[in-house]
Amino acid sequence: MAEVLVFVxxxxxxxxxPTLELLTLARRIGDPVxxxxxxxxxxxxxxxxxxxxxxxxxADAPEFAEFLVVPKVDALQxxxxxxxxxxxxxxxxxxxxxxxxxxxxxxxxxxxxxxTDLEAGEEGVVATQSAFAASFTTKSRVSRGAAVVxxxxxxxxxxxxxxxxxxxxxxxxxxxxxxxxxxxxxxxxESTGRPELTExxxxxxxxxxxxxxxxxxxxxxxxDSLGAAVGxxxxxxxxxxxxxxxxxxxxxxxxxxQLYIASGISGAIQHRAGMQTSKTIVAINKDxxxxxxxxxxxxxxxxxxxxxxxxxxxxxxxKN
Amino acid sequence: MSLRIVVCVKxxxxxxGDRHFADDLTLDREDVDGLLSELDEYAVEQALQIADEAxxxxxxxxxxxxxxxxxxxxxxxxxGADKAVHVEDDDLHGTDAVGTSLVLAxxxxxTGYDLVISGMASTDGAMGVVPALLAERLGVAQVTLxxxxxxxxxxxxxxxxxxxxxxxxxxxxxxxxxxxDQSGEARYPSFKGIMAxxxxxxxxxxxxxxxxxxxxxxxxxxxxxxxxxxxRPARTAGTIVKDEGEGGKRLAEFLAGQKFI
Ligand SMILES: Cc1cc2nc3c(=O)[nH]c(=O)nc-3n(C[C@H](O)[C@H](O)[C@H](O)COP(=O)(O)OP(=O)(O)OC[C@H]3O[C@@H](n4cnc5c(N)ncnc54)[C@H](O)[C@@H]3O)c2cc1C
Ligand SMILES: Cc1cc2nc3c(=O)[nH]c(=O)nc-3n(C[C@H](O)[C@H](O)[C@H](O)COP(=O)(O)OP(=O)(O)OC[C@H]3O[C@@H](n4cnc5c(N)ncnc54)[C@H](O)[C@@H]3O)c2cc1C
Numbered sequence: 001m002a003e004v005l006v007f008v009x010x011x012x013x014x015x016x017x018p019t020l021e022l023l024t025l026a027r028r029i030g031d032p033v034x035x036x037x038x039x040x041x042x043x044x045x046x047x048x049x050x051x052x053x054x055x056x057x058x059a060d061a062p063e064f065a066e067f068l069v070v071p072k073v074d075a076l077q078x079x080x081x082x083x084x085x086x087x088x089x090x091x092x093x094x095x096x097x098x099x100x101x102x103x104x105x106x107x108x109x110x111x112x113x114x115x116t117d118l119e120a121g122e123e124g125v126v127a128t129q130s131a132f133a134a135s136f137t138t139k140s141r142v143s144r145g146a147a148v149v150x151x152x153x154x155x156x157x158x159x160x161x162x163x164x165x166x167x168x169x170x171x172x173x174x175x176x177x178x179x180x181x182x183x184x185x186x187x188x189x190e191s192t193g194r195p196e197l198t199e200x201x202x203x204x205x206x207x208x209x210x211x212x213x214x215x216x217x218x219x220x221x222x223x224d225s226l227g228a229a230v231g232x233x234x235x236x237x238x239x240x241x242x243x244x245x246x247x248x249x250x251x252x253x254x255x256x257x258q259l260y261i262a263s264g265i266s267g268a269i270q271h272r273a274g275m276q277t278s279k280t281i282v283a284i285n286k287d288x289x290x291x292x293x294x295x296x297x298x299x300x301x302x303x304x305x306x307x308x309x310x311x312x313x314x315x316x317x318x319k320n
Numbered sequence: 321m322s323l324r325i326v327v328c329v330k331x332x333x334x335x336x337g338d339r340h341f342a343d344d345l346t347l348d349r350e351d352v353d354g355l356l357s358e359l360d361e362y363a364v365e366q367a368l369q370i371a372d373e374a375x376x377x378x379x380x381x382x383x384x385x386x387x388x389x390x391x392x393x394x395x396x397x398x399x400g401a402d403k404a405v406h407v408e409d410d411d412l413h414g415t416d417a418v419g420t421s422l423v424l425a426x427x428x429x430x431t432g433y434d435l436v437i438s439g440m441a442s443t444d445g446a447m448g449v450v451p452a453l454l455a456e457r458l459g460v461a462q463v464t465l466x467x468x469x470x471x472x473x474x475x476x477x478x479x480x481x482x483x484x485x486x487x488x489x490x491x492x493x494x495x496x497x498x499x500x501d502q503s504g505e506a507r508y509p510s511f512k513g514i515m516a517x518x519x520x521x522x523x524x525x526x527x528x529x530x531x532x533x534x535x536x537x538x539x540x541x542x543x544x545x546x547x548x549x550x551x552r553p554a555r556t557a558g559t560i561v562k563d564e565g566e567g568g569k570r571l572a573e574f575l576a577g578q579k580f581i
Contacts, residue, residue: 098452110544133335138550181463184489293560306568310568311568
């Protein structure tokens, strides 16, 4: 069967959920071969094998952490040469899209980004994408080379499918540009203990209506009662009330959770671009005319400072 | 020594309009107003600031797009860029991302550059890949997704805020930079700027000028194919209730009914 390269997102061998989802999709197309860069391949291999990786290609070198993007492109190119895959799949993230792009040009392949589904078609891998702030659904494929596709988190279920997962060393010869962009320092984000925004099943977001950094506690309390991630609109981020990493929308994160709860958010097109594919949408806004209400499954016209704490208490009570 | 900065700006359909696909599954440009992609205004802004800091610098704005794309160039010129390059050719219709990067790379090389600055993503295709593609094509360093950027002594440094960490990065020129909307508000064109823009040169280039064949670009030369584009059904109208003291509780009922609690 044809082989499919899956680029693994991991932290010291702890594989992130979108990669496991990717293995589910990869199995529809062929035999998944995972590529793990940096330390921790041994740890990662176990979980990758449980989810269908027939082989695990591993490479470790300081270049992967010390320089931007290109060393990883060099490694994936080496993997493509070893495997001759029909497709190369990466979890969608800003950096992975850049890696995918450079790889595509190098191996003479078309590129598709932010796919939400993949299937094997008669003329190759068919990707589903959403366009124009999710108002259209398109089906595309590459007409040249192996399909290089980045896939959005939450696009497929995580399924166990045990396979051999034999770890093999991937030999990478770094290109002239590999050391072109140096990472001078890196400040890791502090973990909040809450789920990762793009991976979360439930996202609770606040906007300008939250009216202050301290008030975001109201949003956080609801999120914690539901085991949810916290999101914010750009207005809230620009006001300095919440970190930019939590911004949902065109220039923030794109999320598609099972449930999205927007409080004090009007629903501007740029915000909708990042959350419109959520399965169930709920909004709380004191303005009955707010455009967000056009999207909702359930909306409450009211003051969030009354509605949200009451909801939080009710959720907590029901859970106990 | 003069610092040559090329800013890539895209002409896009207005996101607040009713955007859709044409029969050949490319972007329908007929029914929606076009404009300079808002995210590229941030690129123009950073270019102008870098040019101000340099002893001697020239800012050229570059677009690949149909005739109307001149509007995007005029806007960038009125913000303060010095000159513009417009690549227009009927054969460009339907060009995909790898094709766009090929055309941009040729135009950048022809213009001459030390630094290329792009937006983080277009507001239509929104792939966020062109800067990386361009760096690969040009064979130079990429310093992308910067929320802060500075150029000094032939070196570009910046801050890249990623998912798991915030990084300080640096590269020697020539390089391709892309900036986010966190990099600083873009200036509004002044009346003086708008008047001055009318006199600034706009150079038009076609595929022949760039040594490219029609077969390398456009729908025919694309390495990707769109097979279908279907409008998503409008979401069915949901339940909307007014809070009269029990809004939170009723919402909890709804969430419980949907098995979220
Ligand atoms: C190029 C570009 C990119 C952008 N990218 C993004 C992006 O990624 N994400 C994003 O979100 N935006 C983005 N924006 C900004 C976007 O256009 C809107 O300005 C922004 O989403 C508005 O945020 P908001 O809904 O919180 O604020 P507003 O539009 O001001 O809405 C606040 C809402 O809160 C309600 N409200 C106020 N008080 C209360 C209360 N006590 N209880 C209940 N409701 C209350 C009001 O009725 C109002 O509807 C972008 C804009 C541009 C130009
Ligand atoms: C809805 C939609 C989906 C698409 N999906 C795909 C796809 O999956 N694969 C594919 O190969 N193509 C796709 N395309 C085509 C692709 O968008 C165009 O080829 C486009 O020119 C490059 O990608 P982008 O607009 O996403 O740019 P991005 O990569 O998002 O743009 C980043 C920056 O590059 C610069 N830039 C981009 N285009 C130009 C330009 N023409 N002139 C000057 N500067 C520019 C700007 O500075 C911009 O801010 C799609 C187009 C649309 C409208």
